[in-house]
Amino acid sequence: MREKDIQYLDKEQLYELQLSRFKRTIERLFTSSPFYSKLWKKSGISPDKIKSLQDIRRFPFTSREDLRRNFPFGLLTLPLEKVVRVHTSTGTTGKPKAIFFSKRDINEAARLIARSMKMTGAKRGDVFQNMMSYGLFTGGLIFHYGAERLGVLVIPAGAGNTERQIELMQDFKTTIVHITPSYALYLADVLEERGVDPKNDLDLRIFYLGAEPYSEETRDKIEKIYGVDAFNSYGLSEMNGPGVAFECKRKDGMHVWEDNFILEIIDPLTGENLPDGEEGELVLSTINREAMPIIRYRTGDITYVYPEKCRCGRTHRRISRIKGRVDDMFIIRGVNVFPSEVERIIMNFPEVARNYQIILERESSLEVMRVKVEIKKRFFDGSIEHLRSLQERIKNKIKSELMVTPKVELIEPGTLPRTTGKSRRVIDNRKL
Amino acid sequence: MSKVQQISVFAQNKPGKIKRVTDILSRNSINIRAITIASGDEYGVIKLLVDDPGKAYQALAEKGLSVALNEVLAIKMEDKPGGLHRIMEILAENNINVEDAYGFVIKSGKIAVLVVNVKDIKKAKEVLLFKRIHLLEEKDLYQL
Numbered sequence: 244m245r246e247k248d249i250q251y252l253d254k255e256q257l258y259e260l261q262l263s264r265f266k267r268t269i270e271r272l273f274t275s276s277p278f279y280s281k282l283w284k285k286s287g288i289s290p291d292k293i294k295s296l297q298d299i300r301r302f303p304f305t306s307r308e309d310l311r312r313n314f315p316f317g318l319l320t321l322p323l324e325k326v327v328r329v330h331t332s333t334g335t336t337g338k339p340k341a342i343f344f345s346k347r348d349i350n351e352a353a354r355l356i357a358r359s360m361k362m363t364g365a366k367r368g369d370v371f372q373n374m375m376s377y378g379l380f381t382g383g384l385i386f387h388y389g390a391e392r393l394g395v396l397v398i399p400a401g402a403g404n405t406e407r408q409i410e411l412m413q414d415f416k417t418t419i420v421h422i423t424p425s426y427a428l429y430l431a432d433v434l435e436e437r438g439v440d441p442k443n444d445l446d447l448r449i450f451y452l453g454a455e456p457y458s459e460e461t462r463d464k465i466e467k468i469y470g471v472d473a474f475n476s477y478g479l480s481e482m483n484g485p486g487v488a489f490e491c492k493r494k495d496g497m498h499v500w501e502d503n504f505i506l507e508i509i510d511p512l513t514g515e516n517l518p519d520g521e522e523g524e525l526v527l528s529t530i531n532r533e534a535m536p537i538i539r540y541r542t543g544d545i546t547y548v549y550p551e552k553c554r555c556g557r558t559h560r561r562i563s564r565i566k567g568r569v570d571d572m573f574i575i576r577g578v579n580v581f582p583s584e585v586e587r588i589i590m591n592f593p594e595v596a597r598n599y600q601i602i603l604e605r606e607s608s609l610e611v612m613r614v615k616v617e618i619k620k621r622f623f624d625g626s627i628e629h630l631r632s633l634q635e636r637i638k639n640k641i642k643s644e645l646m647v648t649p650k651v652e653l654i655e656p657g658t659l660p661r662t663t664g665k666s667r668r669v670i671d672n673r674k675l
Numbered sequence: 676m677s678k679v680q681q682i683s684v685f686a687q688n689k690p691g692k693i694k695r696v697t698d699i700l701s702r703n704s705i706n707i708r709a710i711t712i713a714s715g716d717e718y719g720v721i722k723l724l725v726d727d728p729g730k731a732y733q734a735l736a737e738k739g740l741s742v743a744l745n746e747v748l749a750i751k752m753e754d755k756p757g758g759l760h761r762i763m764e765i766l767a768e769n770n771i772n773v774e775d776a777y778g779f780v781i782k783s784g785k786i787a788v789l790v791v792n793v794k795d796i797k798k799a800k801e802v803l804l805f806k807r808i809h810l811l812e813e814k815d816l817y818q819l
Contacts, residue, residue, distance in 0.1 A: 618685075618741070625683030625743035627713045627720045628774065652717045654687055655741050 246358055249502050250557045257558050258296065260502055264530035266293050272536055275320040278313055279538065299505060299528065300516055304539045310340040310481065319343050321534045330381045332480035342381070342480050343534040349388060351531055352483040355500050356389020359489035362498075362557075363449060363474045365419055369395040370446075372417040374426065375454065376402040381484025382454050386421050389486060395419065402426070405433050412445055419449040424457040424465065431468045442470035451476055453485060456565055456583075475564060481540055482527050488562055496549045496561030503531040506560060507539070508548055511569045512579075519550040524569050525562065543569045545581065573669060575603060575612050578647050582668045585614060585649075588640050594622040594633055598659040603671045610673060612649045614641065617656045679749040679813050680728040681790070684721040685741035688714060696721055696735065703734045708816050709790065711777040722777075724749075724790065726817050747790050748799055749811040754780055754787040762789060762808065769802045771795065788816070 252260065270290045272279040283289075286303055310318065319326065321343070328344040344352070365371070371390045377383035377399060390397045398411055408430065411417065422430070427450065434441050441447065450465060450473040466473045477497050478485035487504060488497035499506045504527050508517045511524040525542045545568065549561040567583040574580070582601055589595050596617040604611045616637065623630075634651045642648045686692040693712070700707060700723075708724040725731045728744055735742040752758040759778070766773060774792040781788060788811065793799045803810060 620736075620741045623683075623685045623741040623743050625681070625720065625722070625745045626774070630685070630718065630720070653685075654718065655685055657739055658687065 246354070246361075250358070250362075250498075250559065252502075252558055254558055257501060261505060261530060262293075262296055264502075265296060265299065265505060265528070266290070268528075268530050268532075268536050268538070269293060272320065272538070276318065276536075278309075278318050296505065299507070299539065302539050304514065304526065304541050305537050306541050307340065307481075307543070310537075311338045314338045315341040318535050318537065320536065321345055326534050330384075330480055330484065331379045332381075340481060342483075344483075345534040348483070348532050348534050349385075350392075351503065352385050352486065353388035353392045355483070355486040355503060356386055357393040358500070359476065359486050360390060360393050360395070360419075360451075362489065362491050363451075363472070364492065365390075365393060365395055365449060367394040369418045369449075370398065370415050371395045371419040371421070372398040372400050372408070372411055372415075374400050374402055374408060374420055374422045381478070381480045382421075385478075385484040385486065386451075405430060409434065409437065409439065412447070413439075416446040418446050419451070420447065421451040421453070423454045424452045424461050425455060427452065427465045427469075427473075428461070431465075441468055445469075447471050450474070453478065456567075458587075459564065477544075477562065477565065479542060479544075481537060481542075482529060483532070487527065491553065491555045491557065493553060493555050495553070496563055498553065498557055498559040498561050499527075501559045504528065505530055506548065506562070508546070509541075511545075511572070519548040519560070522547040522563075522566065525565075541569075545569060545572070571669065573601075573603060573671065575647055576610050578645065580612070580645055580647060584645060585641065586668075588644055589614070589616055589637060591640075592633070592637060594618050595637075596656045598656075599668065600659050601669045603669070603673050605673045612647055613652060614649045615652045615654050615659065617659060618653050620656055678746045679724070679790075679811065679816065681745050681747045681792075682723045682725060682728055682731050682735070683743045683745060684723070684735060685718065685743075686721055687718050688716070692719075693721060695738075696723075696740070699734050699738050699740075700725065700731060703730060705731045705734070706817070709777065709779045709788075713775060724816065728813075745792070746796055747792050748796065748803070749816060750789040750791060750803065751809040751811050751815075752778075752787045752789055754782075754785055758787060759789060762791075762803070765802055765806050765808065766791075766793070766799065769798070771799050771802070 273290050282303060288301060325345055326343045327346050330342045331339040373387055375382040387397055387399055398415055400408055400411055431441060447469050448471055450471045452473050453476045462473050474490045475497055476485060477488040488499040490497050507526040508523040509526050510517055517523045525544045525546050527540050527542060528538045529536045545566045546562045553561055567581040571582050572579055585601060589599055596619045598617045600615040602613040630653055634653055638649060638651045684696050706726040711722045713720045732742055732744045750762055771793050776791045778787055778789045
């Protein structure tokens with residue numbers, strides 16, 4: 244089937260394709276994966292009972308812990324001579340996870356990247372500077388292969404070395420970059436220092452942003468600074484790396500490539516499936532992978548599926564920007580709260596600086612959510628009344644949106660520990 | 676008439692927070708005439724009258740503190756019963772709300788200074804001067 248046709252398959256055809264690939268994957272795993280065949284026999288599942296995609300719900304989840312416990316070869320289903328690459332992804336604790344690729348797996352991963360790039364307007368003649376880290380991280384190499392497959396000129400710049408990045412962009416007239424949002428903002432500062440106007444002195448037109456969470460506001464900012472179209476993408480090493488889901492030109496949700504993945508949203512607490520439109524944990528299954536298929540992988544990422552079809556005409560369903568991680572979610576007085584929601588609310592106050600912290604405590608028997616907020620220096624005018632009123636407004640806003648009444652503390656800017664990347668914004672002191 | 680300016684510093688209620696302020700001021704040879712602390716629960720505002728508010732502001736801001744400079748009224752009173760009452764009477768009659776106030780005595784039994792924060796400082800000045808209340812200038816504070 245042609246690439247273009249796959250993207251515009253009608254719902255029934257896409258469903259049939261998924262079902263047949265799903266069945267084939269399960270059959271193969273029963274015979275070639277000791278891990279899965281043991282797990283499924285225990286749950287009383289047999290491959291010939293699969294009648295519809297709904298049947299996937301009877302299968303147990305695969306967790307990150309499963310991947311770690313079976314590190315390194317436990318989930319590999321091919322003999323080593325048929326495997327050509329391994330990527331690893333380090334967790335925050337303990338052992339890493341290993342992901343194996345056959346030659347075909349790499350081709351398929353590259354196909355999705357090429358498809359995604361083409362969807363956003365990349366074409367032969369473009370110069371693509373890949374500023375992601377090469378090596379064990381999938382974001383560099385897999386994207387590289389995809390870009391070559393599409394036929395653009397690839398500069399394997401890798402991450403860092405800002406001086407050279409700028410030189411490369413100037414020398415080769417780079418038109419497309421793959422970059423983390425935080426590095427894009429940093430690079431803009433350096434360009435300004437050098438007196439380079441990113442809009443007029445460079446040839447940039449497309450940015451692929453990924454590998455870390457960021458807000459819609461950050462995307463807007465990057466688009467304005469560089470005068471480019473910036474596209475959001477989603478991926479994880481366990482699912483081949485980048486290119487699991489990608490925004491089309493509408494920039495309204497990311498199309499999950501459903502010919503390669505089965506997409507589910509579940510309630511992270513009960514494991515029950517949720518209908519489209521409802522927010523929950525993203526669960527993915529690979530249905531077009533040889534070396535290491537994974538069924539019902541709990542990504543830990545919180546999102547929802549757009550119920551309506553995209554106006555671009557593609558049938559592959561879209562997911563929203565990742566809202567947060569399940570591990571970050573906490574429950575206070577029976578209410579589920581994501582730190583990112585608290586962040587969104589407090590960042591809407593112009594008086595608030597960038598840093599905040601959430602502390603969960605038990606006062607006598609009552610649970611308390613304390614939100615520490617740094618305020619901007621220029622907001623302080625000497626009036627304690629103004630501080631109290633700000634405190635009150637933040638408290639009421641959080642209360643009305645999250646149904647939890649917090650204790651809001653205002654603190655001086657620069658008091659909270661500066662954190663890079665995946666910061667610990669939540670401190671839970673409720674342990675009895 | 677030169678304004679009397681008050682320095683305010685935003686700080687958490689934690690040991691050592693005032694020390695940080697006084698440390699910076701003493702290093703810059705700035706003299707403190709009065710200090711008061713308005714406290715929220717976990718944070719407070721330290722208010723200071725100093726001999727060189729401009730310099731103090733800069734020194735504190737340079738060290739990264741959240742600091743503000745505001746004009747206040749410094750009212751000279753006689754240090755005897757009824758002195759404060761008279762001032763409050765005038766302000767109340769003119770419907771001027773006192774945001775906060777503190778006082779200190781310069782020469783025991785002789786002169787007291789009342790520092791008052793109000794929203795409409797111009798109006799407060801007018802009504803007090805009209806009633807022949809003596810308002811101090813910055814330089815007066817250190818020559819008394």
